[in-house]
Amino acid sequence: MKKYSDMSKEELLTLKAQLDKEYADIKAKGLALDMSRGKPSADQLDLSMGLMNVLSSDSDLKCETGVDCRNYGVIDGIPEAKRLLGEMSEVDPDHIIIYGNSSLNVMFDSIARSMTQGVMGNTPWCKLDKVKFLCPVPGYDRHFKITEFFGIEMINVPMTPQGPDMDMVEKLVSEDASIKGIWCVPKYSNPQGYTYSAETVERFAHLKPAAPDFRIYWDNAYSIHHLYDDNQDFLVEILEACAKAGNPDLVYKFTSTSKVSFPGSGIAAVAASKANLEDFRSYMQIQTIGHDKLNQLRHVKFFKNIDGLHEHMRKHAAILRPKFEMVLNTLDRELGGLGIGEWTKPHGGYFISFDSMEGCAKAIVAKAKEAGVVLTGAGATYPYGKDPKDSNIRIAPSFPTPEDLGKAAEVFVLCVKLTSVEKLLATVR
Template sequence: MQSYQEMTKEELCKEKESLEAAYKEWQKRGLSLNMARGKPSEEQLDLTMPMMDVLNSSADLHSEDGTDCRNYGGMDGIPEAKRFMAGMMGVNPENVLVYGNASLNIMYDTVSRSMTHGVMGSTPWCKLDKVKFLCPVPGYDRHFKVTEFFGIEMINIPMTAEGPDMDLVEQYVSEDAAVKGIWCVPKYSNPQGISYSDEVVKRFAALKPAAEDFRIFWDNAYVVHHLYEDDQDEILDILSECEKAGNPDMVYEFCSTSKISFAGGGVAALAASKANLEFIKKQFTVQTIGYDKVNQLRHVRYFKDMDGVKKQMMKQAAIMRPKFEMVEKVLSEELGGLEIGSWINPKGGYFICFESLEGCAKSIVAKAKEAGVTLTGAGAPFPYGKDPKDSVIRIAPSFPTMEDLKMAAEIFVVCVKLASVEKLLETK
């Protein structure tokens, strides 16, 4: 295909006319398709339905230490659940607290506690003149919403093919004591699908913060979410790397089964140093009398161990992989060679990140909406919803059926072409 960049004004006008006709045909169909969020499909959720029968009326509802899971107690999680979640994160069970169903809730609590009560005896953030967070971009919009909610200043850190720009991270962390944290999705990052290299993880562990209460918020959301059985990314364990580097207290790691079992009905956990956990447990005694131990037991009895989780995730991959590959195929066939966009084909996670020509993302998302396809809002993968280049669009292939997804992808590429032609014509 001829590059749009090389077309004359007359050629672009002719292409625009053809694209507008195709776009109007899609509009006439009155479709309502959604690729806005990384929700599991009904088919994925159905995989875990047998878990609902694990704890029947005759089941023993006591944990291995004798705790009656129907009753109060065991605030930091039953032993087998701590071991199970530790296995997912690749950490020691003694470094794990098991919560309710959502890791986002743990992250919110962790920021909130730091605001009101500080970090392990440090000054509460709410009493400081300025609190800043580093935000690798593009990144997870819900992370940014949490820090924005608490009035924390957010600083963009560009992502590279190996993770965040560590030269910038090291500079900010070492020079500015107001920098208290950084958001990270280290494996199959949201939305690019990038996994942090060993060098990046080691540089994180070796940070020399100006602030004693600086913490790495390590959201390992996609730790087992591979698309391929024989081609998987692996990352170093940040907790052990921090300990080796003499920074054992510098990281909070988060994880959940929300996209493994049931979204909204999973189990979430926090991993951190013993000193961090002792400080956090002081809040536990006030905040809760105990999380859902019945659900913890249900998960452990159903999956049993990491082998059970791996088998489950390969079943999920068999559903997800064709969707990703189909979207990638449409993008490649329709946009390859036109020089109007780029994307990464991830090995795992829940998203495909598309980067359009500068100044086109909002137009593409709006055009898609008018043609019946809902995408994540342009700008969402950036703090304050502001994409400096207006170019990043997050595509979420998981929820629609293959039929709906194919139509959505075809509409998307028409919108990309049309918005790109309009942008190029502005300078001709």
């Protein structure tokens, strides 16, 4: 393979003519494919259909403390659900609150609470002139949208395969008391699939923030979402690390079963120090009379314990793995050695992160759309939708059928090639 950047103008023009023809042929097919969304496929959802039968009109719907789960009561979760999501979070059930169907909602509410009530007695953020958050980039667009919505200034922190640039995090957090938090997806990160190293977690646990109300928003969305049985990432448990470092209140840890059972019909949890949980409870006691305990019971009866969860996730992996491998093989085969893109090879999670040549991502996404393939919008992985290099694209292989995914991947690599040639031609003489 010859690198595109080593090609002469004539070679590039010849290549472009050939790619233009391929692109025209593919456009003529009138495809309508979607590789944009981190959604499970129908096959994956079928794995959890047993949840629909686990409670019936004959069931005893009391939780283990005898409370009737059909009625009001038990604001912070039934004990067996705390145990299940505690195991999933590697945290003692005493440090768990069970919420409704969405951990994103809990994160949003945590920011909302900090705005109007303040964190553990500190000044409400809405009374401050300036509030800032650190955002490892590329990252999860829905996180960034929350902080943007509340007018919180976001500061980009580069990601590495070991996690965020911790020199930068430590410096900023210790110097600037207006920095109140950092968004983290520490395992199989969105979109790169990176897992924070043990050293990174330790450095997080030992942070010395200038702001007493600084919190790490640790969104452990993919904690058990492995693709391989024999090639898994391991993440040091942060709550214990923080406690050992003398910083027990430093972190909020979020999790949910959204991509374990049914997105939107799962259960969510937060794990934190008891002092932090009191803060959460002070809000939820006013906000609601309680979350859906029947759905908590449904999940406990279906999954039983952490072994049940792991067994279930292996079935997800069996469906997801070939899809990831198909996309990765296509990228390797079609783009390897061309010098026009780099991509991650995650061991779990929902995404592959692709970096094109600078200034090409928007054009690639637009070209793919023109050919009938929807990708996550370029820039979405950055705060305010602004990727300074215009190079990152998030690939989500989970939702399409394998057949559709194969077609979509072919369109994608073609669009990368064509855009890259056009970019190079615009600069060579």
